[in-house]
Amino acid sequence: VALVNDPGLQDSTLFRGKILTYYGRWTYKVEEARRQGAAGLLLVHTTESATYPWTTVLSGWTGPQVRLESPPDSLIAAGWLQQETAARLFKSGGKDLAALTAAAARSGFKPVPLGVTLEGAVRSVIRRTETANVLGRLPGRGTLAREAVLIGGHYDHFGIGAAVDGDSIYNGAEDNASGTAAVLTAAEAFVRSGVRTGRSLLFVGFAAEESGLIGSQALANAPPIPLRDIAAILNLDVMNLYGRTSDVSALGLDQSTLGTAFGSAAAAERLKVTTNEEALLRGAFFRSDHFPLARAGVPGISVENGSLFVGKPAGYGREQKDEYVAERYHQPSDEILPWFTYDGALQQLRVTVRTAVSIANSPAQPQWNARSEFRDAGLARQQRAGS
Template structure:
């Protein structure tokens, strides 16, 4: 773990990877930006080494500048490597490009890994390597990592076969388990009743784990019992109001989010309705329990016409929509249960608490978030606290409900905005060919 971590991409007790290697830059094929790191190279049966993030990290004229696109996420790199028939993929880590330190990589990839049981692809082994270790590896072959990184950030870059032969074996113990998604449906009425708007979020957390101060129960009160309660409250509110929406409303509680969005991925792969009929997803992952705000946020508001609908709904509640620039740089939009549907072209928002709290000075909300991250996030201490504000969670939920009913009754579905990397996926979804 000091220099690299590897894992098997197969459901086999032992796998072995042998073959050549190719440096594919950022490992991106993005026609809308005229970018193809795989142009002119065949990586079938080989291991690809690629940088994380995207070229905009160091050149604001490329992609979306420092705002991370999906092409910069490690999940995309693996998807593209599979599509190209690669046998292995090694991601080159820097803290700046990954937006998290090497310790996070080690912690996330050296314990038990959980994934859906699916048919095997070309990938056999995947992993990460520290940039310092990659630099030493390349130096032994007469190459310079910084020079390759600079070249990879320029338009017209072409993948570089490396004078390396790799061999890696991974032994695993395989166990199988199951969980469930829970779904409810409020039927719509009229010509669009077979379409739907989803209000969803995950109900799982981390179970029983390593004790912290003598407590081993990882409750997940904020993350995400709060979102689960909001979904149930939304369902009750719709039923009690007697509202009959034009499109149906789906109330979805996903399992296995903390294991890698597995519940939502399973739904996206085997949906209960054609994805062309799923008009929008509104995701609730941690509600505001800290007090009333003057603002509210939504990841993905800049990606689709849902952003305008959400802004109007927020104004109706006396709130302005704020933008978390840090979340854009970190790519937070790609990290919760709405995203498997987004990848298949469904417009979505992940609703976030605001940061301007009534009766508190500037920066108070950020301090509360930092305190939560340091002391309670993914710890047993994320439990029910006497000072939680349910009024503020309801304030946030009312904006969600206003957004949902407008989308449910609109003549047309929301659309991706030009410049979004999901325009093509949205078009494919409506053709019935989303993947």
């Protein structure tokens, strides 16, 4: 049984305080359970620790699960418990969940046997399917042409699903036809301009993001060029279709020197760079297609909306985001709407392209910052390059 999030949730002096690091992400707990040889894992859910409600767990874990085919390991099953259920489970073994939660936040804590046996049965049906990432390469010029900067976004959504008000087509206009269009537009702009950068440019349409970053994980596992030669990934996932802003943002700016390159690109477009504090708290950096490559040591960012909309009242962007999540996110209603404007998306894309050019022409690759949890992976990637 494992808690979700970091000890910093209870003690702000630990880790990064309430900002979720990858060590607190539920996927890391599953990975560590495998490394420790666990046969099963139950994650304790609270809305605060998971950063999303129980309904999100239900929608993600009660249907078919998609995984990359891989050799079997010790972990037979993983799942979630609501906090109230977990408390009853602990009590049946003579343990107190709240007390153990507090103890787990202190250095030196060791796992405690619960003394409880649970039994259950699941009948699984395994089906195999194939999909593909789509890549296009614009060759660089000079001695760094073997290296590349990736500009990518996922092209999948949910296809046909449960009908809502008679509509069963899940279009995914914002998530992520908008990002797919941005990647294609960037590729077209580079080709039409005739600009050639030192490093090559790889334009990627990732498959199966909605199934758990499957396409990007497959690319990280079997990259088209050696990982040491991938200088950075710039991810485009849900573009700004709500209007022009005076700022721009991205997930991961605090993780690597990509933040500096992005800031310079934004300044060239006369945009401020702002930080989405809410996204930091909920670990949004770990939830899109740049992340499998980041975990493999490649610096990456995911470009986000600004929040300061030109000619709109304060809070306009938050209102639009809340409405999208409540009314259209992962629903058939995520479709092209007549009031969409594309000048905000163009701002984001211009900053992305400037960032890509800067990295592609720089003598050195971007580096992870000293406090990043991915710095060791980045160092290992560089060591492999020198071996």
